[in-house]
Amino acid sequence: KGEIRFRHPGYHGPILNHLLSLPRVDCQDVNDTVVYGIHHKTALTACQIIANNAFDTGYFALDQAGLHGVKVPLDGLLTEDQYFFIINGNHNYAVVPSFRDWRFPNEDIDRIWPNISNGPDIIGSKCCVSGIGYAINRAHLLPQEEQAWSEQNIMNDTTPAIDDINNIILLRKDLHKCFDDRWFAIVPKKDPEGSDLYVTHILSSSAAQMWPTYHNVVVNQLSIESKAYVFARFAWAILLRTKQFVTRNVARQVIRRYINDEGEFEYKDERASGPLLKQLYGGGGTRNATPLK
Numbered sequence: 001k002g003e004i005r006f007r008h009p010g011y012h013g014p015i016l017n018h019l020l021s022l023p024r025v026d027c028q029d030v031n032d033t034v035v036y037g038i039h040h041k042t043a044l045t046a047c048q049i050i051a052n053n054a055f056d057t058g059y060f061a062l063d064q065a066g067l068h069g070v071k072v073p074l075d076g077l078l079t080e081d082q083y084f085f086i087i088n089g090n091h092n093y094a095v096v097p098s099f100r101d102w103r104f105p106n107e108d109i110d111r112i113w114p115n116i117s118n119g120p121d122i123i124g125s126k127c128c129v130s131g132i133g134y135a136i137n138r139a140h141l142l143p144q145e146e147q148a149w150s151e152q153n154i155m156n157d158t159t160p161a162i163d164d165i166n167n168i169i170l171l172r173k174d175l176h177k178c179f180d181d182r183w184f185a186i187v188p189k190k191d192p193e194g195s196d197l198y199v200t201h202i203l204s205s206s207a208a209q210m211w212p213t214y215h216n217v218v219v220n221q222l223s224i225e226s227k228a229y230v231f232a233r234f235a236w237a238i239l240l241r242t243k244q245f246v247t248r249n250v251a252r253q254v255i256r257r258y259i260n261d262e263g264e265f266e267y268k269d270e271r272a273s274g275p276l277l278k279q280l281y282g283g284g285g286t287r288n289a290t291p292l293k
Contacts, residue, residue: 002024002081003024004022004024004043004081006020006022006043006084008085008095009086015248016250017064019085019242022038022203024038026039026077026215035077036079037078038077039187040060040074040077041075041188042201044059044060044074046234049102049239050095050096053108054087055105057087059086059088060083060084060085060086061086062083063084066084066086069086075189075190095245095255096254096255097246097256097277097281098239098246099146099235099236101267102255103153103257104228104231104232109227113188113230115196116224116227117224124221125170127171127175128171128220129171129214129217130175132172137170137171139168139170139179139180140167141168141186141226141229141230142229142233142236143180143236144162147162152265153232166225166226169219178207181206182204182237183210184202184203184204185200185234185238186201186222186234189201199217200216200217201215201216202215203241248274249274251271251272252272253269253271253272254269
C-alpha cells in the first residue's frame with residue numbers, strides 16, 4: 001500500500017525536504033473501491049509535535065507555498081502521495097531533533113487530545129490489545145529510560161514516577177516488543193457514532209503482518225490520568241522517525257535543550273550544521289544530544 005511523505009517547505013528537493021513518512025494503514029470505501037491512506041488528525045499531530053508543538057498554526061497543504069490547504073476533515077483520510085506541513089508565517093520553522101529535546105505541552109494537552117474513557121482505572125490480567133491472558137508483560141507507556149525527561153516535563157502537579165500505575169499497561173510479549181520498537185502507538189480516533197476511542201495505530205511498514213489484526217484495536221486498561229503518558233509515548237515513537245531528516249548532513253533549524261547556569265532546562269531555536277547534527281543525533285536507538293551548558 002506504500003507510504004505517504006510529509007515535507008518541510010523550507011528546503012528544496014525531494015530528499016532534503018523529506019520530513020516524515022507514514023504507511024497507508026487506514027482505509028475507506030469510495031465508490032465501491034477501497035482507498036488507503038492515513039488518519040488526518042494522527043498525521044497532523046505527528047508533524048505538529050516535530051515542529052515544536054505547532055498545534056495552533058500547523059496544517060497540511062498540497063503545495064510548497066501552502067496556498068492549497070487540505071480540505072479533508074480531521075477524522076478523514078489523507079490519500080495523496082505527499083503533503084507539505086506548513087506553519088503560518090514561518091516556512092523555515094525549526095524541528096525538534098530528538099525526544100529529549102521536546103517539551104511536553106502541559107497547557108495544551110487537554111485540547112489536543114480528548115479524555116480517555118476506554119476502560120477501568122486498574123490493570124487487569126490480560127493483554128490490553130489482544131485480550132490474551134498468557135505470555136504477558138507489564139509495559140511502560142513512557143519508557144523507563146525517559147525517567148529524567150519525565151521529571152522535567154510530566155505531566156501534572158504531582159509529577160508521578162515512571163512506574164506509576166497510569167503509565168503501565170499489560171501487553172502480550174510479542175506486542176510489547178513491537179511497541180518498544182515503535183511499530184505502533186496509541187492514538188484517539190472516532191468510532192462510527194462519533195465517540196472518541198483510544199486505539200492502536202501502526203507506524204511502521206515493518207509491521208505489515210500486524211496490520212490486519214492489530215491496527216485500530218481499542219486499547220483497554222487506560223485511565224484519564226494515562227492520557228499524558230500516551231501522548232508522550234506517541235511523540236517518543238514519532239520523533240525518532242525524523243532521524244533521516246535531521247542527520248541528512250545539511251544545516252537545519254532545530255530546537256535544542258540546554259542546561260543554564262541555574263541548572264534549569266532551556267530550549268533554543270538555532271541553526272545547526274549538518275556535521276554537528278550527524279554527530280549529535282546519528283547514533284542508534286534513542287541516542288540524542290546531551291544537554292550542554
